[in-house]
Amino acid sequence: MKKKLTVLSGAGMSQESGLKTFRDMGGLWEQYDVTEVASPEAWERDPALVLRFYNQRRKQLFEVEPNAGHLGIARLEQWFDVDVVTQNVDNLHERAGSSRVLHLHGELIKARSTIDPVLVYELDHWALDLGDLCEKGSQLRPHIVWFGEAVTEIPKAVRIVEQADILVVIGTSLAVYPAAGLVNYVQKGTPIFVIDPGKPAVHQPNVFYVEEKAGKGVELLLEELKKLM
Structure with missing residues (x-):
């Protein structure tokens, strides 16, 4: 055995x-503190910004081996x-x-429902945008454990x-x-x-x-x- x-x-x-890791970024992404784009509060405040951050990370993942x-x-x-x-x-x-x-x-290549966390979907492309919905009609979010979760x-x-x-x-x-x-x-x-x-x-x-x-x-x-x- x-x-x-x-x-x-x-x-x-x-x-x-x-x-790139958060440490490589020096704790910053563009001009934002990473906690401003990787937390439930950030999602409530500006979901488009959060999606853009993870889209960039996902795009990079599709380019590496x-x-x-x-x-x-x-x-x-x-x-x-x-x-x-x-x-x-x-x-x-x-x-x-x-x-x-x-x-x-969590997993960068997956998205999940914002009203039913059981609904998780695998992404075959790098972009997740506002208006991308789960089968129950709610916005999809990155399938990531954010700061504070x-x-x-x-x-x-x-x-x-x-x-x-x-x-x-x-x-x-x-x-x-x-x-x-x-x-x-x-x-x-x-x-x-x-x-x-x-x-x-x-x-x-x-x-x-x-x-x-x-x-x-x-x-x-x-x-x-x-x-x-």
Whole structure:
């Protein structure tokens, strides 16, 4: 039976594909603070502005490809039972071939109803505009967890981490909660591999650091994991 390997990935995972993070933007998009375009209050105040922000991010996503880190994580399924839990809203893990991906903060290529959150639609184009409606006649919004909204997938993520035989943390500063707290749910003795040039602190035993970006880091990770197969 394959060992269960769980990957927690953050913005650094996708940077090598050319996707800009909020940090890359310096907390600003054009002249706006990102919280002004990524919150329920922003949506109430100016939905057209919010849609334009996410349309630009979605357009960029359609123009980039998975990087070596994404491809390496997908390749791990040859030897391990892999779950990816990501803070990223892009679909690069899926496009690289990962078969089980849980998105904590929503998905950029999806839209949902503003009156019935169960109604979620996949987008095959980058533009979502005012006047695009769900089947119940309400405006569609980005399928994104905005600042101030509950991260409803956390309980599912906790269960995945609790079952892990190996935990891999890639490209996250472990500063954004509740996602950052997931590392505290590993079973005692579980090896934790942290891939990030910034070497974020993980206050757990059995932590092994790979101070590289995602692409090179996953390559080195595989060499270490071979020892555990």
